[in-house]
Amino acid sequence: MTDMLRSDVMIAFAIMTAVTVASRLGGYFMMRYVDVTPRVRRMLDALPGSIIVAAALPVAVNGGPIVMLALAAAIAVSVLRRNDFLAVITGMLVAAAARALGLPG
Structure with missing residues (x-):
């Protein structure tokens, strides 16, 4: 059980969590100073899809x-x-389903 709770791993998790929270809160704070014009709104609307593509692209390149x-x-x-x-x-x-059917991949 002690192998699973190594202090260096727990410190790394804590730092990663703090950085994630800080970046999210920082984004909310910074958006208070941005005028949400139609152009900015279009950019914000496209952001979730862009993040999904950025996360899926390495998997797609190396996948089968x-x-x-x-x-x-x-x-x-x-x-x-139109629903991400x-x-x-x-x-x-x-x-x-493809993996359950045993398709090669």
Whole structure:
């Protein structure tokens, strides 16, 4: 049990958590000084999709056919439904189903 609670790992988690919280709070603080023009609003609306693409791209480049199938399904749902959350869930379900069916990947 003591191997799982190493102090260096717990310190790293604490620092990462503090940095994450500070960056989120800093963003909220800084946005108080930004005029939300239509151009800024479009940028903020595009941000969640950009983050998803940035997170999924390395997986897609190194993934196999199952990853490509899941990403294609997620993109299709995103385009058709305009719902990023539903697109992510769809991609996860397609990948899980493909792996459960034993497709090569």
